[in-house]
Amino acid sequence: MSPAAARPGFVYRQGKxxxxxxxxxxxxxxxxxxxxxxxxxxxxxxxxxxxxFSSLRPQSTTRTWAFRSLGEEGVERVVRTAEKYGQKVxxxxxxxxxxxxxxxxxxxxxxxxxxxxWYRSGYxxxxxxxxxxxxxxxxxxxxxxxxxxxxxxxxxxxxxxxGVMKTFFDETAALIKSLDPNHLVSSxxxxxxxxxxxxxxxxxxxPNIDVASVHEYDYAYQDSRTIVSPHFTxxxxxxxxxxxxxxxxxxxxxxxxxxxxxxxxxALKQKYDAYLARGAAGVQYWGWSPTPDNGCSPYSGxxxxxxxxxxxxxxxxxxxxxxxxxPGPVDPTQTTYDDSRFSYSGTWAVxxxxxxxxxxxxYTMEAGAFYTLSFNGTGVQLYSSVAPHHGIVAVSIxxxxxxxxxxxxxxxxxxxxxxxxxxxxxxxxxVRVRATGTRNPSATGTVATADKAVVVSGGSTTPTEPxxxxxxxxxxxxxxxxxxxxxxxxxxxRNADRYADTAGAAYSYAFTGTSVExYSSVAPHHGIVGVSIxxxPERxxxxxxxxxxxxxxxxxxxxxxxxxxxVRVRVTGRKNAASSGTVGTADKVVVRSRG
Numbered sequence: 001m002s003p004a005a006a007r008p009g010f011v012y013r014q015g016k017x018x019x020x021x022x023x024x025x026x027x028x029x030x031x032x033x034x035x036x037x038x039x040x041x042x043x044x045x046x047x048x049x050x051x052x053f054s055s056l057r058p059q060s061t062t063r064t065w066a067f068r069s070l071g072e073e074g075v076e077r078v079v080r081t082a083e084k085y086g087q088k089v090x091x092x093x094x095x096x097x098x099x100x101x102x103x104x105x106x107x108x109x110x111x112x113x114x115x116x117x118w119y120r121s122g123y124x125x126x127x128x129x130x131x132x133x134x135x136x137x138x139x140x141x142x143x144x145x146x147x148x149x150x151x152x153x154x155x156x157x158x159x160x161x162x163g164v165m166k167t168f169f170d171e172t173a174a175l176i177k178s179l180d181p182n183h184l185v186s187s188x189x190x191x192x193x194x195x196x197x198x199x200x201x202x203x204x205x206x207p208n209i210d211v212a213s214v215h216e217y218d219y220a221y222q223d224s225r226t227i228v229s230p231h232f233t234x235x236x237x238x239x240x241x242x243x244x245x246x247x248x249x250x251x252x253x254x255x256x257x258x259x260x261x262x263x264x265x266x267a268l269k270q271k272y273d274a275y276l277a278r279g280a281a282g283v284q285y286w287g288w289s290p291t292p293d294n295g296c297s298p299y300s301g302x303x304x305x306x307x308x309x310x311x312x313x314x315x316x317x318x319x320x321x322x323x324x325x326x327p328g329p330v331d332p333t334q335t336t337y338d339d340s341r342f343s344y345s346g347t348w349a350v351x352x353x354x355x356x357x358x359x360x361x362x363y364t365m366e367a368g369a370f371y372t373l374s375f376n377g378t379g380v381q382l383y384s385s386v387a388p389h390h391g392i393v394a395v396s397i398x399x400x401x402x403x404x405x406x407x408x409x410x411x412x413x414x415x416x417x418x419x420x421x422x423x424x425x426x427x428x429x430x431v432r433v434r435a436t437g438t439r440n441p442s443a444t445g446t447v448a449t450a451d452k453a454v455v456v457s458g459g460s461t462t463p464t465e466p467x468x469x470x471x472x473x474x475x476x477x478x479x480x481x482x483x484x485x486x487x488x489x490x491x492x493x494r495n496a497d498r499y500a501d502t503a504g505a506a507y508s509y510a511f512t513g514t515s516v517e518x519y520s521s522v523a524p525h526h527g528i529v530g531v532s533i534x535x536x537p538e539r540x541x542x543x544x545x546x547x548x549x550x551x552x553x554x555x556x557x558x559x560x561x562x563x564x565x566x567v568r569v570r571v572t573g574r575k576n577a578a579s580s581g582t583v584g585t586a587d588k589v590v591v592r593s594r595g
Contacts, residue, residue: 009142010182011088013210015243018184018281020059026319027088027145027282028272029061030311031250034289036065036074038100043074046081048290053085055306057315057425061145063249063284066091068130069101075134079143088145090249090284092188093134094127096152116159119168119196131175139180146211147176148188148249155195165196166203173208186211188249191231201238211281212239213249219267220253227267228274236279245281252286265309269317273547276320285310309399316398316429318422320549342450344371346435355414357452361385364448367437371450374430379456382419382433384449387412391439391446392540395419396432401576404528404540407448408440415452417558418539440538473498473507473586481506482571484586491550493588497521501583503573510566513593518555518569520585523548527575527582531555532568543584544576551587562593 011020018025032052037043044052056062062082066075075091082089095102099111104118115122138144149172153165173185189212192200204212216229232248239246251271253264268285275283285304292305304310346369348362361384362371373380382395386409394402405419421431435448473496474486482505484498497520498507509516518531522545530538541555557567571584 031287037070049081063090067102082143092148092151136179146184152190160196170206184210215250247282265313277547361451370434375455377455381454383452389445408443497587506570508568513591517590519588525581544579
């Protein structure tokens with residue numbers, strides 16, 4: 001489908017990039033094979049589907065079955081519920097292994113692969129009749145992300161050659177496109193090593209095949225704990241040469257190691273990071289069930305249920321370079337430190353005084369003490385006192401990576417905006433603020449405080465003043481100190497930036513306005529920079545991220561008096577414990593002004 005022909009809300013592709021409403025569409029999502037009836041013999045109830053789809057990140061993807069053997073009821077319920085919650089669905093139209101009653105008609109066909117004869121011509125019977133029934137019914141639904149020709153198509157023997165499989169793919173894709181020209185068609189392929197898809201490029205070269213997939217469970221295989229499957233590495237270049245997207249249709253970390261649920265989530269996040277960084281269009285983990293299997297099977301059929309660490313991590317996962325939809329109206333709600341939504345761990349005392357929000361806050365000097373705030377919205381801003389005896393806190397969202405925030409200031413100030421979250425998917429989130437017990441060298445203590453939070457709903461958390469200037473790294477208003485090199489690459493502002501890894505290297509930027517935003521690359525080898533305004537105290541900003549992303553918003557200044565200011569960014573030589581380097585970068589700044 002061409003960009004001009006794409007309908008609003010429909011996933012399409014531009015070459016090897018999936019697109020949605022004019023923006024690149026990368027996804028992390030869930031395999032929920034039981035929704036339409038495979039798990040219990042009947043479709044999940046409306047209550048279960050409502051609970052499931054409402055728990056997902058916006059415009060996420062769910063992969064499930066639309067098999068003839070399961071009937072139309074479950075497919076209909078999934079589509080309508082996905083539409084209700086703005087979700088996307090990948091439907092597999094048949095099963096290569098013949099599970100869930102979706103056999104080739106022979107006795108004993110359940111779970112034993114479809115016959116070679118089925119791939120030669122048998123598919124043109126009942127399977128094609130099913131496609132003619134179900135596919136056109138949903139051609140106008142934006143909930144369909146794509147149709148998969150089959151879940152893991154593969155020959156029973158070597159008699160299913162690549163030529164046989166290509167004919168099956170091409171004829172089926174042509175039929176689907178004739179019935180539904182609005183949606184993409186994926187092969188649903190497993191990997192290059194099965195009968196029928198050994199020449200991955202050839203079998204996916206047909207004009208109506210839009211997308212391919214790879215399925216892998218290599219982490220559990222021989223307890224290798226593999227993050228990037230060699231089966232993905234073997235075919236990503238081939239699909240890119242075809243200028244078509246490739247996604248991870250299934251990846252799972254079975255519980256053969258009996259690892260904790262959180263450790264499993266952490267390892268899956270590494271997979272998300274690695275695959276998206278290497279060109280995958282998306283990643284679907286296996287799997288979800290309302291009644292999860294908590295055993296130690298290496299290929300558990302439902303290891304993750306509602307509220308599991310994997311589901312929580314997947315919902316909160318930050319898509320590298322993802323373009324945020326245009327902001328809607330901002331509806332901030334202010335919350336004080338003693339609101340019931342704040343939860344405290346460790347020793348905290350109450351402080352009082354003029355200037356604090358509602359004249360009071362809480363503080364701690366105990367390393368490891370923390371507070372959490374649960375909120376419903378798209379972002380949060382944290383306000384705190386800053387003072388000569390205040391230390392460094394670590395802030396995280398939904399259990400994600402911590403960001404260091406320095407509460408030191410040479411002079412005390414109350415209700416200072418110290419942290420602004422990135423824009424989050426609409427829904428329920430938790431922010432956690434931890435006293436690290438560390439401090440700026442100029443500070444005399446390690447105090448952390450909790451005063452006020454502002455929750456934002458329906459839009460961006462960045463300042464709403466109009467942009468008056470966007471400036472790149474080599475503008476004359478940038479002044480560099482120390483040794484900086486030039487980096488080039490797609491995704492950087494105007495395809496270039498500067499970088500340094502020597503402690504003390506710095507740049508400053510003079511501007512006139514009421515606030516400034518700093519955009520930078522974030523990467524596995526990036527470190528912590530110190531940001532200061534007009535010679536004031538530095539704020540620590542962590543540029544580490546497990547997967548590289550360009551033009552990430554890494555700093556938003558507090559609101560300043562209208563006039564001339566200077567922001568300075570210094571490479572500290574320090575780094576996150578997970579980082580492999582201390583690099584700092586200069587890419588783009590955005591200046592805003594109230595007038």
